[in-house]
Amino acid sequence: xxRDPLSINPAGSxxxxxxxxxxxxxxxxxxxxxSFFKPGDxxxxxxxxWKQGTLxxxxxxxxxxxxxxxxxxxxxxxxxxxxxxxxxxxxxxxTAGLKKDNCKGKRILILGGSGGxxxxxxxxxxxxxxxxxxxxxxxxxxFVKDLGADHxxxxxxxxVEQQLxxxxxFDLILDNVGGDTEKWALSLLRPWSGATYVTxxxxxxxxxxxxxxxxxxxxxxxxxxxxxLKHLRNGVHYRWGFFAPSGPSLDEIVALVDEGKIxxxxxQVFSFSEVPEAFxxxxxxxxxxxxxxxGIGSGK
Numbered sequence: 427x428x429r430d431p432l433s434i435n436p437a438g439s440x441x442x443x444x445x446x447x448x449x450x451x452x453x454x455x456x457x458x459x460x461s462f463f464k465p466g467d468x469x470x471x472x473x474x475x476w477k478q479g480t481l482x483x484x485x486x487x488x489x490x491x492x493x494x495x496x497x498x499x500x501x502x503x504x505x506x507x508x509x510x511x512x513x514x515x516x517x518x519x520x521t522a523g524l525k526k527d528n529c530k531g532k533r534i535l536i537l538g539g540s541g542g543x544x545x546x547x548x549x550x551x552x553x554x555x556x557x558x559x560x561x562x563x564x565x566x567x568x569f570v571k572d573l574g575a576d577h578x579x580x581x582x583x584x585x586v587e588q589q590l591x592x593x594x595x596f597d598l599i600l601d602n603v604g605g606d607t608e609k610w611a612l613s614l615l616r617p618w619s620g621a622t623y624v625t626x627x628x629x630x631x632x633x634x635x636x637x638x639x640x641x642x643x644x645x646x647x648x649x650x651x652x653x654x655l656k657h658l659r660n661g662v663h664y665r666w667g668f669f670a671p672s673g674p675s676l677d678e679i680v681a682l683v684d685e686g687k688i689x690x691x692x693x694q695v696f697s698f699s700e701v702p703e704a705f706x707x708x709x710x711x712x713x714x715x716x717x718x719x720x721g722i723g724s725g726k
Contacts, residue, residue, distance in 0.1 A: 445705075446480035446719070447472050447669075449487070450495055450504035460489045470495045472508035474671045481701060481719060493676030496683040499690065506690040506716035507683075508676060510542035513626065514550060514600070515675050517667030522598055522622045530555030533594060535614060538602035539575060540566040542716045543626065545691040547600055548573045553687035559593065561586065561603075569714060573691070590614055600667070601625040617661030624667045691715025 450470040456463050463469065471492045473480060495504045518524040524532075534551050538544050539560030551558050552574030560570050561581040570578050579589055581603075587610040595616040601607055604627025615621035629649065634642030650666055657664040682688045693713040696704040698721050708717055 444479040444482045446482075446485075447475070447509045448505050448716075448718075449473065449480035449485055449508070450499075450501040451485075453492075454484065457489070463489060463492060463494075468495045468501075469493060470504045470508050470676065471673065472512050472669070472671055472676075475669075481698075481721070483721070490673050491671045493673045493680060496680050498684060501722065502695055502718055502720060503690040503692065505718050506542075506692045507546065507679070507688075509669065510546045510716065511679050511688075512672055512675055513667070513669040514543050514547045515672070515679070516670040517600060517624045517626060517665075518547065518550070518598075519675075520670060521665045521667045522624050522663075524551075524554075524598060526554045532556045532597040533616075534558050535590070535596045535599045535611075536560040536575075536602070537599065537607055537611065538562070538581075539570045539578070540714050541602060542691070542713070543600075543602050545570070545573055545715050546688065548575050549688045550682070553682055559590075559596070561590075563712075566714060587611075587614075595621070597621050599623045601627060603627065612657055612660070612662055612664065615662040619661075620663070621661075622663040622665060623657070624665045626667045628666045628668075630666070630668075692718055694718075695720050 453463055453465050453467045453469055455465060469492045471487050473485060473487050473491060477487070478485065495501070529551060534556045536544050536547050536558065539548055540562040544560065548558055548560060548570060558575045559577040559579065560575045561579050562570050563582060564580040567578045577593070579586060583589065591614065596614050597616060597619065598621065599611055599615060601611060601623065604625060608625065612623050615623060628646070630642070630646045633645045636642065637645060653664045679688065691714065693715045694707065695718045698719060701719060704717050704719060707713065
């Protein structure tokens with residue numbers, strides 16, 4: 427509906443649908459009103475879902491969605507960051523109100539810390555002075571601690587929630603896992619202190635697929651509203667987090683990358699001809715960091 431709300435395009439023009447959200451590349455052309463970017467600039471971005479994706483030779487993006495790529499990163503490395511970085515940034519900064527000035531000393535729990543969003547969140551919150559606990563598989567302990575995590579707990583162990591309850595209460599929880607975690611995770615927050623639980627696993631898309639856009643959004647609104655009020659009575663804030671494209675936010679992330687406080691985590695690089703294999707790996711889960719498609723073939 428967002429792509430063609432008035433049904434102007436001819437029938438069938440939606441396909442082939444180009445996938446991909448992250449991009450790191452070179453500007454070929456820019457609009458007449460664009461002054462901050464020019465052809466030849468090396469940039470990175472994460473484009474919104476209503477635009478055609480980045481697994482193509484060219485992609486069109488708005489100037490406010492684009493940022494100059496960190497100079498110290500190759501395109502392969504840079505392509506691993508924008509989408510997960512902006513998803514985490516939106517959840518932590520826009521939704522939970524976290525920022526550099528108020529993060530120092532906060533206790534933060536990241537449920538699912540070895541994936542793309544988790545690895546970025548660990549680095550960002552540690553750069554801002556937080557104490558970070560994360561859940562992951564035991565064989566990823568050294569990996570997440572190398573990124574800055576202070577404490578790691580194996581999510582595969584029975585009663586992982588009981589292990590977490592033995593720790594001091596948290597000021598912020600970012601949930602990348604979903605499922606039954608909502609049933610017990612909010613009890614780990616420090617009540618009546620502004621503590622916030624943000625989940626990235628929401629039923630919004632599922633509801634819209636099942637019920638249609640209007641009814642799906644209405645059902646989702648009722649669901650989140652009910653949960654917000656329920657948990658507010660217990661002294662904690664409940665929120666849903668979503669990806670939000672933002673060039674200015676990427677500019678701030680560039681500064682952190684240039685300072686060496688955040689680095690990309692690339693699980694595996696595939697060539698363009700291996701895109702089906704890349705999606706099979708993604709579907710299998712358990713990637714540490716991001717899966718990147720090398721559309722240029724040079725790896726640079």
